[in-house]
Amino acid sequence: MTHRPYHHGDLRAALLTHAEETLKERGPAGLSLRELARDIGVSPAAPSRHFKTKQALLDALALEGFDRLSALLIAAQDEAGESFAERLTALTRAYMGFAAANPALLNLMYSVKYDPSVPSALAKASQRLPELAAQLIEDGQRRGEVCQGPVEEIGLPVMAAMHGFVALAIAGGIQADAVEQGLKNTVAFALRGCAP
Amino acid sequence: MTHRPYHHGDLRAALLTHAEETLKERGPAGLSLRELARDIGVSPAAPSRHFKTKQALLDALALEGFDRLSALLIAAQDEAGESFAERLTALTRAYMGFAAANPALLNLMYSVKYDPSVPSALAKASQRLPELAAQLIEDGQRRGEVCQGPVEEIGLPVMAAMHGFVALAIAGGIQADAVEQGLKNTVAFALRGCAP
DNA sequence: CTACCTTGTAATCATTGACAACATTGTAGT
DNA sequence: ACTACAATGTTGTCAATGATTACAAGGTAG
Numbered sequence: 001m002t003h004r005p006y007h008h009g010d011l012r013a014a015l016l017t018h019a020e021e022t023l024k025e026r027g028p029a030g031l032s033l034r035e036l037a038r039d040i041g042v043s044p045a046a047p048s049r050h051f052k053t054k055q056a057l058l059d060a061l062a063l064e065g066f067d068r069l070s071a072l073l074i075a076a077q078d079e080a081g082e083s084f085a086e087r088l089t090a091l092t093r094a095y096m097g098f099a100a101a102n103p104a105l106l107n108l109m110y111s112v113k114y115d116p117s118v119p120s121a122l123a124k125a126s127q128r129l130p131e132l133a134a135q136l137i138e139d140g141q142r143r144g145e146v147c148q149g150p151v152e153e154i155g156l157p158v159m160a161a162m163h164g165f166v167a168l169a170i171a172g173g174i175q176a177d178a179v180e181q182g183l184k185n186t187v188a189f190a191l192r193g194c195a196p
Numbered sequence: 197m198t199h200r201p202y203h204h205g206d207l208r209a210a211l212l213t214h215a216e217e218t219l220k221e222r223g224p225a226g227l228s229l230r231e232l233a234r235d236i237g238v239s240p241a242a243p244s245r246h247f248k249t250k251q252a253l254l255d256a257l258a259l260e261g262f263d264r265l266s267a268l269l270i271a272a273q274d275e276a277g278e279s280f281a282e283r284l285t286a287l288t289r290a291y292m293g294f295a296a297a298n299p300a301l302l303n304l305m306y307s308v309k310y311d312p313s314v315p316s317a318l319a320k321a322s323q324r325l326p327e328l329a330a331q332l333i334e335d336g337q338r339r340g341e342v343c344q345g346p347v348e349e350i351g352l353p354v355m356a357a358m359h360g361f362v363a364l365a366i367a368g369g370i371q372a373d374a375v376e377q378g379l380k381n382t383v384a385f386a387l388r389g390c391a392p
Numbered sequence: 393c394t395a396c397c398t399t400g401t402a403a404t405c406a407t408t409g410a411c412a413a414c415a416t417t418g419t420a421g422t
Numbered sequence: 423a424c425t426a427c428a429a430t431g432t433t434g435t436c437a438a439t440g441a442t443t444a445c446a447a448g449g450t451a452g
Contacts, residue, residue, distance in 0.1 A: 008430085008431080011430080011431085028225070029224070029225065029250075029251075032407080032408065032409085033408080033409065033410095034407075034408060034409080035407095035408090042431065042432085043431060043432045043433075044408095044409095044432090044433090045410085045411085045412095045431075045432065045433080045434095046430080046431050046432075048409090048410075048411085049429080049430055049431070050430090052410090053409075053410080054225075054408095054409065054410095055225075107306075107307055110303075110363065110367045111303055111307065123368060126367065126368065126369060127369070129369075130364075130369060152374075153377075153381045154381075154385075156361070156364075156370070156378050156381060156382065157357060157361070157378075157381055157382040157384075157385030157386070158385075159360070159364065159369075160356075160357050160358075160360035160361035160363075160364055160382055161353060161356050161357040161360055161385075161386075161389075162356075162360065163360040163363060163364060164355070164356035164357055164358065164359040164360020164361070164363065165352070165353070165356035165360070167306065167356075167359060167360065167363055168326075168352075168355065168356055168359055171306045171322065172319060172322065173322060173323070173325075173326060173355075174352070178348075181349075182352050182353075185349045185350075185352060185353055186352065186353040186356055188353075189350075189353035189354075189357075189389040189390065190353070190357075190389065192388060192389045192390075192391075193357075193385040193386065193388045193389035194385065194388075195388075204399085204400080207399080207400085228438080228439065228440090229439080229440065229441095230438075230439060230440080231438095231439090238400070238401090239400060239401045239402075240401090240402095240439090240440095241400080241401070241402080241403095241441085241442085241443095242399080242400050242401075244440090244441075244442085245398080245399055245400070246399090248441090249440075249441080250439095250440065250441095393452100394451100394452085395450100395451090395452085396449100396450085396451085396452100397448105397449085397450080397451100398447105398448085398449075398450095399446105399447085399448075399449090400445105400446080400447075400448090401444105401445080401446070401447090402443100402444090402445080402446095403442105403443085403444085403445100404441100404442085404443080404444105405440105405441085405442085405443105406439105406440095406441090407438105407439080407440085407441105408437105408438085408439075408440100409436100409437100409438090409439100410435100410436085410437095410438105411434105411435085411436080412433100412434090412435085412436105413432100413433085413434085413435105414431105414432080414433080414434100415430100415431080415432070415433095416429100416430080416431075416432090417428105417429085417430075417431095418427100418428085418429075418430095419426100419427085419428080419429095420425100420426090420427085420428095421424100421425090421426085421427100422423100422424080422425080422426100
């Protein structure tokens with residue numbers, strides 16, 4: 001019989017995986033380091049080698065979330081057409097998809113910030129989305145499909161509309177069967193807001 | 197010496213007040229029913245008479261938050277001018293003010309929903325904001341300052357832009373000194389998005 | 393005045409996050 | 423190969439917490 005080796009192999013990754021599952025099912029408060037350890041089959045104190053505190057685990061989860069989200073959004077744009085409208089639609093749809101699949105994670109990603117003790121890596125990761133929006137706008141301006149002006153001034157409202165829509169959708173402010181139509185309306189609204 | 201009476205008088209309100217303070221300072225995870233009881237000067241189990249679980253207290257806090265927010269937004273509109281632009285600006289500014297003063301509370305208000313076990317009162321309260329937006333739009337349409345069309349279809353994107361801006365702002369996605377300018381830009385953006 | 397309902401108390405339980413001391417494993421330098 | 427040493431897991435322990443139960447005090451309606 002092969003007894004479990006003393007070292008897990010990749011406990012850190014296992015913790016993150018299980019943690020995200022629990023987060024989805026029971027929220028941040030329902031997440032217990034000890035329970036994670038039990039599920040994975042290590043001692044109660046083992047997780048502390050990788051995440052000093054529970055908050056550190058949550059931060060890592062959020063950071064990973066930003067990584068995945070920005071990768072997803074970039075991929076969505078690469079697969080989309082070239083017009084600004086197509087790209088904005090693709091981006092919003094991808095964002096909505098991520099949010100629908102990981103509502104609790106998205107919430108976590110945007111929950112930690114007002115805390116003064118934000119890990120700098122997290123703060124930096126959260127800035128990547130506005131940058132992505134800025135790039136999209138800049139591209140649209142070059143194509144003459146977006147009005148001229150400082151990129152940040154146009155990008156922020158666009159970003160706000162997209163993020164707000166997604167946030168409201170997962171918060172239940174939008175009925176599930178109205179999401180698709182709402183998404184189209186919001187994108188159309190944003191397109192008019194920054195039309196040349 | 198006047199010893200504390202057996203009954204507190206209004207323990208429920210005291211709990212909510214202290215809870216909100218703690219929430220602001222240390223977030224939902226840092227909120228402890230026992231600590232609240234200590235601070236107020238009652239026994240550890242006393243809070244359970246008013247809030248069966250910690251989650252129930254958080255829900256009540258969120259519900260109260262929706263009440264205060266919608267009252268604030270209504271008041272802001274009443275004090276504002278009559279034009280759609282003025283009203284939308286006033287509403288957004290009031291929303292931003294509330295969020296800046298109570299970031300953790302706003303976060304809580306929008307955190308609980310993806311949980312299937314949402315108290316119906318809370319779900320209902322969260323619907324009041326979209327309704328308020330719808331009313332604003334309707335008014336704007338009557339004045340000929342907003343394009344015609346189904347109120348929900350126009351109101352949702354406007355609401356999304358406002359909510360998204362506020363959410364990003366308190367999440368740190370917007371530098372503090374850029375908030376004012378960002379607000380103006382977002383409102384202008386929304387006005388163009390639903391111009392007739 | 394009495395019976396009952398609300399509100400608070402006391403005592404207890406399992407669970408949790410965190411920490412310290414120790415054990416095991418992998419590895420870098422010799 | 424041998425030997426430090428760093429990384430990773432384990433055991434044991436602690437105070438704090440959320441929740442529950444049985445009981446006491448205080449209000450209130452008949």
